[in-house]
Amino acid sequence: MRAFIAGCGRTGASLAQRLAEAGHEVTIIDTNTEAFNRLDHGFPGRALRADVTDEDQLRRAGAEGVDLFFALTEGDNRNILAAQSAAETLGIERVVAKVNDPVRAEAYRALGLATLCRTRILADALATWSGLPHEGGAEGVAPATGHHQAHHEETADQSSDGTAVPAGGR
Amino acid sequence: MYVIIVGGGKVGYYLTKELLAAGHELVLLEKDGRRARQIADEVGSIVLQRDGCEGKHLEEAGAKRAAIVAAVTGDDEDNLVVCQMAKHHFDVPRTIARVNNPRNESLFRHLGVDEIISPTRMALAAIEQDIPVHELLHLAQLPGGRLELIEAQIAEDSPAVGRRAADLSLPDACSLLAIIRSGNAQPIRADTTLQVGDTVLAISRTESGDQLHDALIGAADGGDPD
Numbered sequence: 328m329r330a331f332i333a334g335c336g337r338t339g340a341s342l343a344q345r346l347a348e349a350g351h352e353v354t355i356i357d358t359n360t361e362a363f364n365r366l367d368h369g370f371p372g373r374a375l376r377a378d379v380t381d382e383d384q385l386r387r388a389g390a391e392g393v394d395l396f397f398a399l400t401e402g403d404n405r406n407i408l409a410a411q412s413a414a415e416t417l418g419i420e421r422v423v424a425k426v427n428d429p430v431r432a433e434a435y436r437a438l439g440l441a442t443l444c445r446t447r448i449l450a451d452a453l454a455t456w457s458g459l460p461h462e463g464g465a466e467g468v469a470p471a472t473g474h475h476q477a478h479h480e481e482t483a484d485q486s487s488d489g490t491a492v493p494a495g496g497r
Numbered sequence: 498m499y500v501i502i503v504g505g506g507k508v509g510y511y512l513t514k515e516l517l518a519a520g521h522e523l524v525l526l527e528k529d530g531r532r533a534r535q536i537a538d539e540v541g542s543i544v545l546q547r548d549g550c551e552g553k554h555l556e557e558a559g560a561k562r563a564a565i566v567a568a569v570t571g572d573d574e575d576n577l578v579v580c581q582m583a584k585h586h587f588d589v590p591r592t593i594a595r596v597n598n599p600r601n602e603s604l605f606r607h608l609g610v611d612e613i614i615s616p617t618r619m620a621l622a623a624i625e626q627d628i629p630v631h632e633l634l635h636l637a638q639l640p641g642g643r644l645e646l647i648e649a650q651i652a653e654d655s656p657a658v659g660r661r662a663a664d665l666s667l668p669d670a671c672s673l674l675a676i677i678r679s680g681n682a683q684p685i686r687a688d689t690t691l692q693v694g695d696t697v698l699a700i701s702r703t704e705s706g707d708q709l710h711d712a713l714i715g716a717a718d719g720g721d722p723d
Binding site: 380381382383402403404405407408409411412415416428430431434435437438 | 550551552553572573574575577578581582585586598600601603604607608
């Protein structure tokens with residue numbers, strides 16, 4: 328598979344490493360080239376300096392036509408913009424955005440984005456460890472609950488208050 | 498009409514003042530405390546020190562009854578999120594986003610932002626009107642007054658790209674002198690093929706400027722800015 332990862336933080340770097348070691352074709356980008364120091368010396372993928380919010384730079388870095396797209400930068404909004412651009416403009420099917428604000432993560436799930444919310448995952452892990460019951464939907468990547476649409480239609484948007492729709496409920 | 502403005506930079510600040518002067522009810526969200534206080538000192542208590550990207554803060558600001566949400570920060574991603582949250586979470590009828598990277602305009606429209614303002618594009622358009630980008634540059638008039646030394650930049654859309662100098666339909670009494678390619682000057686021979694990025698120096702009659710323009714730059718009517 329071809330994977331494209333935006334953001335070479337700890338998460339991005341270790342994911343890149345694992346995917347590449349498993350034999351996938353990996354491109355990882357970051358605006359700060361020092362971030363690439365997090366990758367092992369023999370990293371077999373490509374590491375490029377590029378800004379994930381700039382469509383031209385994404386194309387130049389070869390994001391078009393990849394199988395997996397991960398938006399894992401430090402900025403929730405940057406990830407949201409990049410993921411939507413990847414899905415809508417570059418036509419990539421499997422797209423995940425890291426959105427650490429739970430409210431925004433939930434809202435964008437309803438708008439058709441699969442999200443990864445570190446806050447919810449950590450809070451749930453700690454709560455479970457403390458003996459509280461496990462919270463549904465807080466594990467791993469939360470799939471989209473709504474679906475992408477060209478949002479040109481008027482106000483009749485059935486999923487706009489869909490925060491209570493259970494995961495995978497489409 | 499109740500308006501929420503997100504971002505208290507220059508655009509947000511002047512927009513706030515204009516709308517207040519026009520008698521609108523509004524609130525400005527600015528996440529930087531110092532900037533928020535600065536503006537509040539001037540326009541009063543309608544400034545909230547809040548991050549407009551947070552759903553909670555938009556709600557506090559009264560997004561549910563807002564007629565318009567205008568996101569005018571310097572960051573495209575923030576403006577997009579503000580507008581999408583406003584539209585899909587709070588059913589705000591009209592959202593306006595400032596787009597700083599012109600490439601984001603179509604994506605924002607596609608994702609449901611109602612109105613796009615692109616200061617970058619507006620500034621570019623205004624400046625391009627004053628600076629001819631694809632024009633012949635008249636470098637010097639030669640003694641006698643009938644001939645000129647002219648410079649032309651070969652752009653992607655030039656009809657001369659990939660053609661040999663001998664095959665160009667140049668006006669009478671026109672002579673191509675040299676090209677400057679990658680910083681080096683070289684003479685133009687009959688079999689020299691022109692490339693994108695070349696600078697061509699030519700001598701031509703003053704009155705055949707249009708014809709030379711057509712040959713080296715392209716027909717002047719193709720004014721599609723995109």
